[in-house]
Amino acid sequence: MVNLTKVFSYCIFIQTKKPNMEKKKILLVDDDPDLVSAFEAILYSRGYHVITANTKREGIEKITREQPDLAILDVMMEEDHDGFVMAREVKKQYPDLPIIMLTGISEVTGVNFRAAASDPDWLPADEFLEKPVQPDELIDCIEQLISKPV
Amino acid sequence: MTIVTRQQRLVARAYWMVKHRWLAIFGVAAITWLSTNLFDITINERALYLLCICLIIENLITLWLIEFVKKKYKSKLFLPIKLIIHFQILCDLVILTGILYFTGGIENPFFLIYFFHMVISSILLSRTGAYIQTTIALLLFGLLVYLEFRGIIPHHSLFIKGIPNHELYKDLYYVTRTFGVFAFTSYILVYLTTSIGHRLRSQEDKLTEAIAKLRRNDEIKNEYVLRITHDIKGHLAAIQTNLSVLTSGVFGHLEGKQKEFLERSYRRTEELTKFARNLLQLTQLRLDNKVERQSFSVVSLVEKVITDHREDAMTKNIELSSRIDDTISTYSGNKTSLEEVFQNLLSNAIKYSWENGKVETILKNKHHKMRIEVSDNGIGIPEKELKDIFKEFYRASNTKSSGIKGSGVGLSLVKEIIKQHRGRIWAENRPKGGSKFVIELPLD
Numbered sequence: 001m002v003n004l005t006k007v008f009s010y011c012i013f014i015q016t017k018k019p020n021m022e023k024k025k026i027l028l029v030d031d032d033p034d035l036v037s038a039f040e041a042i043l044y045s046r047g048y049h050v051i052t053a054n055t056k057r058e059g060i061e062k063i064t065r066e067q068p069d070l071a072i073l074d075v076m077m078e079e080d081h082d083g084f085v086m087a088r089e090v091k092k093q094y095p096d097l098p099i100i101m102l103t104g105i106s107e108v109t110g111v112n113f114r115a116a117a118s119d120p121d122w123l124p125a126d127e128f129l130e131k132p133v134q135p136d137e138l139i140d141c142i143e144q145l146i147s148k149p150v
Numbered sequence: 151m152t153i154v155t156r157q158q159r160l161v162a163r164a165y166w167m168v169k170h171r172w173l174a175i176f177g178v179a180a181i182t183w184l185s186t187n188l189f190d191i192t193i194n195e196r197a198l199y200l201l202c203i204c205l206i207i208e209n210l211i212t213l214w215l216i217e218f219v220k221k222k223y224k225s226k227l228f229l230p231i232k233l234i235i236h237f238q239i240l241c242d243l244v245i246l247t248g249i250l251y252f253t254g255g256i257e258n259p260f261f262l263i264y265f266f267h268m269v270i271s272s273i274l275l276s277r278t279g280a281y282i283q284t285t286i287a288l289l290l291f292g293l294l295v296y297l298e299f300r301g302i303i304p305h306h307s308l309f310i311k312g313i314p315n316h317e318l319y320k321d322l323y324y325v326t327r328t329f330g331v332f333a334f335t336s337y338i339l340v341y342l343t344t345s346i347g348h349r350l351r352s353q354e355d356k357l358t359e360a361i362a363k364l365r366r367n368d369e370i371k372n373e374y375v376l377r378i379t380h381d382i383k384g385h386l387a388a389i390q391t392n393l394s395v396l397t398s399g400v401f402g403h404l405e406g407k408q409k410e411f412l413e414r415s416y417r418r419t420e421e422l423t424k425f426a427r428n429l430l431q432l433t434q435l436r437l438d439n440k441v442e443r444q445s446f447s448v449v450s451l452v453e454k455v456i457t458d459h460r461e462d463a464m465t466k467n468i469e470l471s472s473r474i475d476d477t478i479s480t481y482s483g484n485k486t487s488l489e490e491v492f493q494n495l496l497s498n499a500i501k502y503s504w505e506n507g508k509v510e511t512i513l514k515n516k517h518h519k520m521r522i523e524v525s526d527n528g529i530g531i532p533e534k535e536l537k538d539i540f541k542e543f544y545r546a547s548n549t550k551s552s553g554i555k556g557s558g559v560g561l562s563l564v565k566e567i568i569k570q571h572r573g574r575i576w577a578e579n580r581p582k583g584g585s586k587f588v589i590e591l592p593l594d
Contacts (some may be wrong), residue, residue, distance in 0.1 A: 034388040038395045045400040104380060104430075132387035132423060135398045 024146055027068040029059035029083065030102065032134045035131075039072070042135045048142070056086045063090055063097070070146055072100045072138075073125070087124035098145035101125035104132065156355070157228045163274050164231055167238055168209050175205045194306060197252045201245055208241045235274050239267050239283050247290040247298040254308040256295045256319050256328055264291060268336055271346050284340045288333050299325055308354065369437065375432045383426040390419045391503035431490065431561040432542070441484050441570045448481045448488070449474055449518065452513055455492040462500050463509065472511040478520055479594070487567045494560045495524040495587050502555055503528035503584070520591045527584035536577050540565040 015026050026048045030036050036052050043050045051066050053059040063071065071090065073083040087099050182198045185191040199521045211579040212234060243264070250261055271283040297303045298319045305319050318324045391417045396404065402411060456472055463470045481488075492511075499509040503526045512523040531539060535546045543558040568575045573591035580586050 038391040041395050068269050131388040135394050
């Protein structure tokens with residue numbers, strides 16, 4: 001099913017692709033396959049190249065191998081705050097990689113982030129978006145972060 | 151309601167005794183002064199003032215001891231505070247016996263003051279402790295009476311001009327009868343007060359235990375609701391995002407009935423997500439029971455929320471106005487939670503307003519309190535239900551007939567957030583129709 005979506009999305013992408021447009025690579029890490037395929041479809045339709053991972057380990061591996069331009073991480077994966085831990089590890093190695101963190105409501109207040117962080121004043125993500133995320137909201141956020149001068 | 155532990159109650163009682171002893175010292179000094187200066191009663195005033203100083207020293211030592219054990223033992227205060235109470239009562243008994251010695255001994259009816267200490271020890275100390283203190287009181291007083299009777303120590307009679315001195319302290323019949331009745335009454339008194347005190351204490355303990363159990367059960371319930379709602383919201387987020395992929399036209403534009411039904415599903419999912427979100431936040435707040443505070447500009451926050459709602463208001467042609475007192479520079483609270491409060495109030499005001507209505511937000515500084523009012527000229531709230539609308543899942547009777555959808559969780563969440571910020575919220579109806587929500591938050 002995921003593959004079919006990919007194929008279909010590619011077709012749309014080819015249709016909507018502008019000439020000479022640089023294809024940005026986005027890594028999407030979430031353990032919910034239905035969410036992943038939905039985000040994948042949205043991102044493909046907007047001309048992004050999408051790599052996906054379901055676990056923290058797989059995500060870190062793909063960052064090393066694929067060198068994405070931006071990463072979208074879910075805070076809660078197999079274990080609470082997996083995404084948060086991953087973001088911290090990634091930011092240590094790749095401080096310039098923009099990270100968008102997808103959160104549930106309990107994380108929005110910021111309380112849990114600060115409790116989980118070793119330094120309470122430092123948050124490892126550039127943006128936090130609360131689920132469910134509107135497609136336009138996600139795209140706006142990505143565009144802002146990718147176009148941001150490093 | 152906060153549960154006061156036995157230990158906290160005992161500490162409070164120790165302070166209570168100190169406070170009342172100050173009054174007693176003042177009383178003894180005043181009576182001494184009045185007796186010698188106004189009533190011509192011959193007493194050894196110097197000795198009495200000296201005993202007052204002893205009481206002052208006792209009180210100061212006690213205060214120091216309480217503070218000392220509070221710092222040293224922190225959570226294990228029960229026994230040390232009990233010992234301090236024993237110390238206080240013991241000192242009081244000795245000094246009281248001294249005062250009685252200089253004011254007529256057994257001839258002075260104020261020896262009944264011993265009863266106060268017996269009652270206090272019956273309430274605050276254990277049964278044995280109370281009997282020990284009573285026995286000490288009787289031994290001290292008995293010794294005084296005996297030594298005066300046998301002439302071993304001089305008797306200080308309360309000599310009042312014009313009234314014959316009967317020298318009752320030498321009268322064996324009077325002394326034995328009075329002391330005997332006093333001792334008998336004392337033990338009966340202690341027996342009665344300890345029995346009642348014991349029963350009350352055990353009832354109180356059972357009640358405290360029951361409250362703690364209820365709280366724990368409530369916590370378990372909240373954790374359960376939190377887990378379930380969190381899971382439901384996860385699924386809802388996936389459904390909503392998938393639906394939004396379809397409605398956004400990524401896979402081609404939808405037409406007619408397909409579009410209509412899909413959009414309807416999307417809207418209902420959106421409502422359900424909002425409900426789950428509110429319920430989740432409400433439960434989380436109840437479990438956390440603390441506010442992560444930060445300083446921020448309320449003025450900007452309110453202005454932002456108003457801007458967020460402009461589009462919604464325009465669909466019903468509602469006029470959004472505001473009167474903001476910008477002397478309130480910053481407020482220390484949880485910004486995310488308070489934004490939730492304003493979002494809820496403003497979206498409700500728009501939701502329950504008629505077309506072409508008016509929604510006004512007022513922010514002002516009133517006697518060190520920040521007052522926020524959100525008023526509309528919509529459907530209003532039935533007068534009897536003004537308080538009920540803040541209850542979980544409650545929806546005012548007129549909202550159901552109006553056909554406007556809602557879950558009844560939003561205002562409970564608002565109330566909980568305001569409560570955690572030590573503020574107040576209430577609703578009133580405006581004379582010309584519509585309702586007004588008022589929030590008061592302390593500024594300091």
